[in-house]
Amino acid sequence: MDKMPHWADVILIPLISLILAAFLSALVILAIGENPVEALQLMVQGSLGSTYGWGYTLYYATNFMFTGLAVAVAFHARMFNIGGEGQAMLGGLGVALVCLYVPWPHWTIALVFAIAASAAFGALWAMIPAYLQAARGSHIVITTIMFNFIASAFLNYMLVNVMRPAGSMDPATERFPEAVNLPTLHEMLLPFGIQFSKAAPVNFSLVIAILACILVWVLIWRTRLGYEIRAYGHSEPGALYAGISPFKIIMISMLISGGLAGMMAINNVMGEAERLVLNATEGAGFIGIAVALMGRSHPFGVFLAAILFGFLYQGGAELALWTNIPRELIVVIQALVIMLTGALDNMVRMPLEKLFLSMRKGRA
């Protein structure tokens, strides 16, 4: 028998972890002399209280869906892809090249090619660590972390020395032509008579992100490849027994993972900034790790966790604006969530398992 029902595993444990993280954060807020209840109200108001707030929450959530899915897919093959940040940066480069140097007639065609380019660049960036892992056994965690720094330096060079328009002091590309600008949620909802904030950056990429969640679900749970990825992730000797090539699975799962991370660029680069700037990813690649952990590597879980982190991000920005609580507190909350859902998972899990067992015994 399983120790506890499935729903407790996928819903209750993350929820308890989250409440614990919130409680600990409240203590920190108290310690710096602010009122945690007010802080929470402010966060909710700022991120969910208006379409403007929602617009930012969903914009961040879109980023986190891509990077969260990236980590989740790799995790099913028991690869810990820490390189989402670098892969997303390279994805940005792909998007910028496509949008800047090709005269697109319409944003839809541009989007298709931008998706392809961002995924290809992200996948390429993941391919080298993947090959080193599959062929040489170099640990993927170490190599992907290092590749984040290489990506950052490379982008720095590209923006400062190659792609910066002549005469500009800003290490960024010039604006993308208007024809490739993605519609915002405001523009998408207007035909239905729904008024959504004009100023919010959420855009058509959200639809792509939700589609990606669905496709990843199909991939992992409905295809032969997903079956092989999961089998390899659970047991390498088992995979070998079943004729599943570890080399192939490591390479393919990391390519998909890198591709998903790279695709984040259609949101932050093509959809929001409409040009490529330095540090466009703003750490979303790392937050993807927390999102995947909290979402239990399930696409639907990633979807929910991404929205939650979008809320934390936007709410945190509001906090920093209206109170003396620094924005970094949100990083503390994120760290607590990662710690509780990842490293300290058993702290919540074991008492809960005991509880369920004793309940079952009581019934028996």
Next chain:
Amino acid sequence: MTAPAIELKGISKSFGPVQANKDISIRVRPGTIHGIIGENGAGKSTLMSILYGFYKADSGEIWINGNETQIPDSQAAIAAGIGMVFQHFKLVENFTVLENVILGAEDSGLLKPSLARARKSLLNLAQEYGLNVDPDARIDEIGVGMQQRVEILKALYREAQILILDEPTGVLTPAEADQLFRILHRLREEGKTIILITHKLREIMEATDEVSVMRRGEMVATRTTSQTTPEELAELMVGRKVLLRVDKAPAQPGGKVLEIRNLHVRDEKGVERVKGINLSVRAGEILGIAGVAGNGQSELLEVLGGMRPGTGEVLLNGQPVELVGANGRAIRDKGIAHVPEDRQREGLIMDFHAWENVAFGYHHDPAYNRGLLMDNAALRADTERKIEKFDIRPADGWLSAKNFSGGNQQKIVVAREIERNPDLLLVGQPTRGVDIGAIEFIHKQIVALRDAGKAVLLVSVELEEIFSLSDRIAVMFDGHVMGERLPDQTDEKELGLLMAGVSGPREATA
């Protein structure tokens, strides 16, 4: 009458909803060898772990030499004079025998006086009980039989009066096992009390004075060994009559299905594990490979199953098989099925549902797929069928593999592989950790496949299993085939010698 060396009164222990020990009472007379027999999961190990202080009983009392004793941890067990020899030795490989013996029992912060004292008492013990070992040999340089002696010496050094041995013969050759039993008899003569845990009836009959039988957490009977029979014990263990020998008609061998010529295999570290063997298996024949674990049999199976590369020539129905490794899919397509030695690491994905495991290795089969997607409904239907045909319990395809008992896990693997109707079936340790009832069933399935004219290559460390299934027996030692024998023209003694590397006349019988 003297007080029992150990008396357990009403011991119960639950793990969650599973009751591992139910109200168990047992008396072990001092100076005897007392066997505890039962199937895997009957609760033998749990009971001994309670006695050795690893678990705390939910209720019940432990009496040692007539005094009620609390055993909260293993320190207390040692203090009470109990020593334990585990199935998997707890030795530090790069320490010497002497260092291992004093580990955890040093007299002071300085090692030298402890070592000197230990050396003296080790020599005394060796003389007293005939336990000769070189105190300065490193553990990784001595054989398993010797390592086991070191474990026994460790217990004796801590002045154990009561010795518990958990499945001690699993890793030994028959000759080494006989030696172990001689040592145990010697210990008994010196007044020690010994508890021998095993699932092998033969050992109980040979070595013990009394035997207690456990079934599903309960102590079902205690017998004086001289007044019982293996058949009675088996029936007590399983709860119904069982056939200890497989009923099978004489083999009707056909043409050669598998031919192995000059096969060499190296492991991950580059050590040669199979050193140029030649073997063949005919249609309608079971070739059993006997040998102590670790003499190249596992690597042989893995090469044939496409799990690791090798060099040499392997022909299936006259067609060469590529020995490139990681090509299990191509191997299966050729008509080779494989029940691997370790079902939990290899044969099944423990976290997958039973219905997902039913396709494991065959997930490319068009019957399991619909276009790009896997046809989960077809998988589940196939699982239902196999559950019924192979009597897999519980009959629930949605359970994860890890939630089935060892025997039922193995039935899932055997069902999957045999139902492919392969030309050649590779089987490794088909009944390791499988209860007697399921053993009977699995053996029957293997024989049925043979009778259908298929070739079977069986690897097992259980000689009884080799004898009862094989039509021909090959013995492996140190990567070589030491010889081939027909089961009715040889005995355990001769095979035991071959397994220990003592080569008899080399002419093959096939």
